[in-house]
Amino acid sequence: MTAAATVSDVTMRFSEHTALAGVSTSIEQNAITGLLGRNGAGKTTLMQLLTGHRVPSSGRVEVFGARPYENDDVLRRTCFIKEGQRYPDHFRVRDALHGASLLFPGWDADLAQTLLADFELPAGRPIKKLSRGMNSAVGIIIGLASRAPFTLFDEPYAGLDVVARHQFYDRLLADYAEHPRTILISTHLIEEIADLLERVLLIDRGRLLLDTDAESVRGSAVTVRGPVDRIRAFAAGHDLLHLDTLAGTGRAVVRLRSGGDGPDTSGLLAEPTNLQELVVAMSLAPPAPRHSSTDALQGVPR
Amino acid sequence: MNDDGGPIFRQVADLIENAIVDGSLAEESQAPSSNELAAFHRINPATAAKGLNQLVADGVLYKRRGVGMFVATGAREQLLKRRRSEFADQYLRPLMAEAQKLGIPATEVTDMIDNWESPR
Known part of the structure; x- marks a missing residue:
């Protein structure tokens, strides 16, 4: 397998708490990987390390062969959709999409428009007036339309109803099939997403319990x-x-x-x-x- | 896909085989692409491709470069032959095991089969 990202013996300590303890793994290129585990297991920390939002206490993180921290070349190719993503207060939906279009070289404006219609999002509405589910939909649209070679979704669907979630799965699969890229997605809705995954990572208490292909888990x-x-x-x-x-x-x-x-x-x-x-x-x-x-x-x- | 623990790629292959056996996917017609299968079954495209490649390896499908996968001539006969050889193991074994559990002698099972009218 070719790795888009590698994590080598990474430990992440916060003052009293060890979020990740000696984790080594790699994220397979152009595969959909599920990042599973309980709340507080270390999923978000791992994603923050992969996207240069944090520097590990020890160990090494590489994305596309280089450290992601303050590395424009890597970060331009990385799209991280955080759980409960916040936007500037005065932003309307279309402002958030416009901002993202400037950030990501592979941005597909047509796809963004299609997704806006799919999720029935009013482009002119201020984001702070959106419901929780609609706020999640904004993140999903940005994540998919960015076409970033490495796209990370951290619990992308807080508040999204089951219909919208299935729309997300369908759109993700269709676009991924046309434009293969590395996708890492953390979720608690394991049953819904199990068949979409090619690789599975399970973290518990900062340690990796499973690192395998989805087919062999079955x-x-x-x-x-x-x-x-x-x-x-x-x-x-x-x-x-x-x-x-x-x-x-x-x-x-x-x-x-x-x-x-x-x-x-x-x-x-x-x-x-x-x-x-x-x-x-x-x-x-x-x-x-x-x-x-x-x-x-x-x-x-x- | 279903949760019987069988690999998903095998289930994909089985479904295509079924379509060939019952005639809905004719020989020399084009099989669905891995992307179509992935979207339809909501599964990973790599898994769908693995199912198709299994059928290519078995000689059931063949590739036409740049066009897609097609059902090989003779594929239906080949599948029928294989499934007939698996019939006893797949269907008779559980049937006879249950009959034995219930104390139904083999002769009675044979009678049941002889008098079996398939439901309309």
């Missing part, structure tokens, strides 16, 4: 139900991420390891764990020892 874990002792016997050859019990019956999320017995022979009811359930189970599981955490999935047979 089928990498099973949710099993049945007698607790049988679940324990089955899970012994795998990773037991989460177990609920009720009167001797259990429900468990088990991450499969190569070499362990398949769930078919366990005498348990088994179904594949979808990405959202896996993220929940992994985020709730006690922190694993660091060495094996990031590539643990690679040995699982498909």
Whole structure:
């Protein structure tokens, strides 16, 4: 894989708090990567580092082969749509779009107009009079119409209704297919976006729990139900991420390891764990020892 | 796409195969592009392309440079042959397993099949 951005052993400390601890990963070029994790996991911090809004306490961040901090050449090719993006008070929608058109060399004004109509945004309305969802739509329009080679969306759809969100997915896919570029998107609405992703990063408490392609996540874990002792016997050859019990019956999320017995022979009811359930189970599981955490999935047979 | 844990690219390939088998996608006609498939199924275009490439590798589709993918002549026959060979494993195995669980002897299952009228 070719990397648009690399993060090497990056730690980010704020006075009392370590937001990222020794994170190493790379963002694949021209792929859509999902950045997943709980509130406060470190997603926004990672995006701020990738876009030169912060400098890491230690480690190295490179985008297009150079450090992004105060680097015009990198930043002109980067579009970062922040959660709850603020605009100057007197700005109307069209002022924000005009400003963005000056900033991004690849700006597509026609696409911006189409998206304005899609999201039913009145171009002349002052942005501070917009609802939360409409404010999010402004960010989405800028993010897509910028055609920036590296586009980051941080929780882009606060307040957007389900119809508008699907419009966003459709427009994103259509435009990305025509103009492939590197897209990093953080979201809590995992189920909605799972099939759009090519890569998945999961952060928890400042550490990377998953760094893999989306396809290999599918089928990498099973949710099993049945007698607790049988679940324990089955899970012994795998990773037991989460177990609920009720009167001797259990429900468990088990991450499969190569070499362990398949769930078919366990005498348990088994179904594949979808990405959202896996993220929940992994985020709730006690922190694993660091060495094996990031590539643990690679040995699982498909 | 559905959540049965099967790879999405395989599901994409299966859907195109189904269309070829039931005749809605004729031989030598053009298959949908990866971008069309991605938009339609709301999946990543790379995943859709992987499904198409699988079908090319299987000889079901072939590429015409600069034009797109087309259904190979003989693709339907090839798919029918493969699916017939998989039929027992895919459909008879679960049928007989359930029959055994319920204590229905094989002869009774055969009778049921003989007298089966497919619903209109």
